[in-house]
Amino acid sequence: MQIVKQSALAFFLAVFTFTVSAHPHSFISLKTTLVTDGTQLSGLKMHWTMDEITSADLLYDAGNAKPGDEVWKKLAAEVMANVLGQHYFTEFWHNGQKVKFLNRPTEYGMSREGHQAVLTFVLPLAQPQPLAGQKYTFSTFDPSYYVDMSYAEDSDAQLPAELQKRCTLAVHTPKPSEETLNFAVSLDKADAPPEDMELGKQFAQQVTLQCQ
Numbered sequence: 001m002q003i004v005k006q007s008a009l010a011f012f013l014a015v016f017t018f019t020v021s022a023h024p025h026s027f028i029s030l031k032t033t034l035v036t037d038g039t040q041l042s043g044l045k046m047h048w049t050m051d052e053i054t055s056a057d058l059l060y061d062a063g064n065a066k067p068g069d070e071v072w073k074k075l076a077a078e079v080m081a082n083v084l085g086q087h088y089f090t091e092f093w094h095n096g097q098k099v100k101f102l103n104r105p106t107e108y109g110m111s112r113e114g115h116q117a118v119l120t121f122v123l124p125l126a127q128p129q130p131l132a133g134q135k136y137t138f139s140t141f142d143p144s145y146y147v148d149m150s151y152a153e154d155s156d157a158q159l160p161a162e163l164q165k166r167c168t169l170a171v172h173t174p175k176p177s178e179e180t181l182n183f184a185v186s187l188d189k190a191d192a193p194p195e196d197m198e199l200g201k202q203f204a205q206q207v208t209l210q211c212q
Contacts, residue, residue: 024148024184027051030140031156032207034169038162040128041209043106044090044138048119048149055117058110067111076110079119088123089149092138099136100126131167131211141204145184150205157207167211176202 031047050058058075065071083089084103092099101123108121129136140149151157154171176184180202 024142024145026054026147028054028147028149029156030149030151031158032140032151033158034160034163034209035122035124036131036160036163037128039131041125041131041136042128043122043124044092045122046088046120046140049113050117050119052115055115058117059112059115062112062117072110076108076119079110080105080108080121083119083121086142088140089142090123090138090140092125092136094129094134094136099129102126131163134209134211136209137206138209139201139204139206141200143198143200145200145203147200148203151207163211167209170208170210172206172208174203174205 028051029049031049033045033047034041035043035045058079061075062071084105088101090101092101102125105121106124108119111118111120142149150173151171157169157171159167159169180199184199184203
């Protein structure tokens with residue numbers, strides 16, 4: 001099997017010193033809100049909460065820094081660079097075609113919530129997309145499934161107030177086959193699935209936006 005790609009591992013900036021088996025090895029809780037002017041969709045506002053073990057090194061480096069301190073800006077820039085290297089770990093689809101993103105986020109930052117590190121950023125679409133009568137889908141996932149990236153609650157994918165009367169958001173959680181589950185369990189920390197298998201995509205939740 002292939003060694004896990006450094007680009008995917010670098011996103012977490014954490015060195016795990018314990019022995020663990022089975023994918024995934026790390027967990028990120030997602031929250032997403034649409035960025036819109038009411039008629040067009042221009043991006044996704046992301047809120048990623050890392051699990052405590054993944055957060056440990058980041059929070060250690062931050063020390064007792066207060067919100068807005070320079071150390072948070074530096075850590076956010078380092079993590080964001082690796083997120084960009086993986087195309088925001090996100091796919092966005094309209095009418096069977098991938099919607100392109102801008103190469104850089106319009107805003108981003110990092111903070112602490114208890115014992116967990118939180119990355120926030122706005123993922124900008126390359127071109128604003130019309131909402132009226134349109135349907136879109138998007139998913140956020142690590143292709144290698146080294147990291148589980150998921151919504152704890154369906155309500156963690158949120159519509160802004162101005163769209164709530166004419167649009168709906170629905171989160172679909174897939175049910176991978178027993179064969180796929182067993183394969184994921186068989187992978188240890190140094191392993192990665194074949195790229196063409198798209199293992200992470202098979203576990204990825206899909207969010208559907210439908211507007212009148």
